[in-house]
Amino acid sequence: MTTIRVLLADDHAVLRAGLRALLENEPDLEVVGQAEDGIDCVEQIRDLAPDVAIVDINMPRCDGIGVLEKLRHSSLSTRVLILTMHDDLEYLRRVLALGGAGYVLKEAASDELLTAIRTVHEGGVYLHPDHAQMLAAGVTDDDSSEPEIDERHARFDSLSNREAEVFRLVALGYRNKEIAEMAHLSVKTVETYKARLMKKLGINGRAALVRYALEMGILS
Numbered sequence: 001m002t003t004i005r006v007l008l009a010d011d012h013a014v015l016r017a018g019l020r021a022l023l024e025n026e027p028d029l030e031v032v033g034q035a036e037d038g039i040d041c042v043e044q045i046r047d048l049a050p051d052v053a054i055v056d057i058n059m060p061r062c063d064g065i066g067v068l069e070k071l072r073h074s075s076l077s078t079r080v081l082i083l084t085m086h087d088d089l090e091y092l093r094r095v096l097a098l099g100g101a102g103y104v105l106k107e108a109a110s111d112e113l114l115t116a117i118r119t120v121h122e123g124g125v126y127l128h129p130d131h132a133q134m135l136a137a138g139v140t141d142d143d144s145s146e147p148e149i150d151e152r153h154a155r156f157d158s159l160s161n162r163e164a165e166v167f168r169l170v171a172l173g174y175r176n177k178e179i180a181e182m183a184h185l186s187v188k189t190v191e192t193y194k195a196r197l198m199k200k201l202g203i204n205g206r207a208a209l210v211r212y213a214l215e216m217g218i219l220s
Helices: 013-024 037-046 064-071 091-097 110-121 129-141 149-155 161-171 176-183 187-201 206-216
Strands: 004-009 029-035 051-055 081-083 102-105
Touching: 004 037, 013 029, 013 037, 013 091, 013 161, 029 037, 029 051, 029 064, 029 091, 037 064, 051 064, 064 081, 081 110, 081 149, 091 102, 091 149, 091 206, 102 110, 129 206, 149 187, 161 176, 161 187, 161 206, 176 187, 187 206
Parallel strands: 004 029, 004 051, 051 081, 081 102
Antiparallel strands: none
């Protein structure tokens, strides 16, 4: 059985203790570190290379968004799962745009958090079904100039097999270097495919790409 190594980052010691107790009761989860602010979180991710980092969005010195920004261009394989009290679409979009692998509310049931950890560790993106619906609905609600759903399907169908493969891996949260290794391509080639497919789909940025993927059923 594979053990998932987890880092906990939250400025509330009581919450960290509760999360640690929850996780260490699971045979496939191991807490390898704890951080009480964003700077310490980034340093521990770089030092410990955990499989999954559970990061609070509100922390001193550097918040969860800042953590994602600092890790955005790194080659680290740690998947970042944001834990937050903010049930807010804009926060969710920012997290996804910066490469976050999941978004879980603090009020969620413990089973949801455990599912989220295992989902992102396996390479998926974890969103609560309500958040997935909000994000997909936001495509048309927030920008009436975007193409209708039939046209979006047609544009997606116009992608080559390689472009569709890169699209799926980007939507699932993989970084360019990881995609290059999995698809046996150079990083530069992956970047070329990304630019080409985004132009074909008429989208810009990872958050828009994830919303597109939700419509295509890739992240459902």
